[in-house]
Amino acid sequence: MFIKMNILKVLLILLLFASCKSPSLNEPSNPPKKKNILERTKWKNSGTEGFDTDVILDFYTEKNVQEYLIVGSNGKEIKSREGTYKIKGRYLNIKWSGALSDKESGQVEEKSMNLIDKYLRSKKYHKISSY
Numbered sequence: 001m002f003i004k005m006n007i008l009k010v011l012l013i014l015l016l017f018a019s020c021k022s023p024s025l026n027e028p029s030n031p032p033k034k035k036n037i038l039e040r041t042k043w044k045n046s047g048t049e050g051f052d053t054d055v056i057l058d059f060y061t062e063k064n065v066q067e068y069l070i071v072g073s074n075g076k077e078i079k080s081r082e083g084t085y086k087i088k089g090r091y092l093n094i095k096w097s098g099a100l101s102d103k104e105s106g107q108v109e110e111k112s113m114n115l116i117d118k119y120l121r122s123k124k125y126h127k128i129s130s131y
Contacts, residue, residue, distance in 0.1 A: 035062040036087050043113055043125035057125060059085065065094055 034040060038059040045055040054070040056077065067080040083096035087108065094115070096102040104123075106115035113125040 037108065038065075038085065038087055038092070040131050041127060042129045042131075044128045045123050045125045055080075055123075055125075056128070067096075 039062050041059050043057045043059075045057075056068040056070060058066045058068065060066060063084050063086070065083050065085045067082070068077040069080045070077055081096050081098065083094050083102075085092060085094045087093075090108050092106050092108050092113070092115070094104045096104075101118055104115045104117045106113060111127045113127075115123045115125065117123070
C-alpha cells in the first residue's frame with residue numbers, strides 16, 4: 001500500500017512537471033527567418049514620369065516578386081506582373097515573366113530602392129511595409 005502511494009505521488013509530480021514544460025498554445029510562434037533583406041517586404045513607387053498610377057512591388061518569398069498597380073481614387077490594387085529576383089549584397093536583378101528581355105536591375109538601401117529598366121528609365125521605390 002505504501003509503495004503504491006509513493007508511485008502515485010511520483011507519477012503525479014512527473015505529470016505536473018511535464019505539463020509545465022509543454023509549450024503553450026497562447027505563445028506566439030516566430031515566423032521563419034528571412035533569407036534576404038527583401039523577403040516579405042513591400043515597396044511603393046509614386047510620381048513616376050509618364051505613369052498615372054502608383055506601383056507596389058511585393059517581394060513575397062525569397063525569390064518571387066509581384067507587381068501591383070494602384071488605380072482609381074479608391075486605391076484599388078490590380079495585379080500587374082510576376083517575376084523572380086536575385087539579390088547579391090545590395091544589388092538587385094528582377095526578371096519579369098513573359099518577355100525574355102523584360103528585366104530591371106538596381107540597388108537597395110535600407111528604406112529606398114532605385115531600379116533601372118531595359119529602356120534605362122530610373123524608378124525610385126520607398127519601403128512601405130515588412131511582414
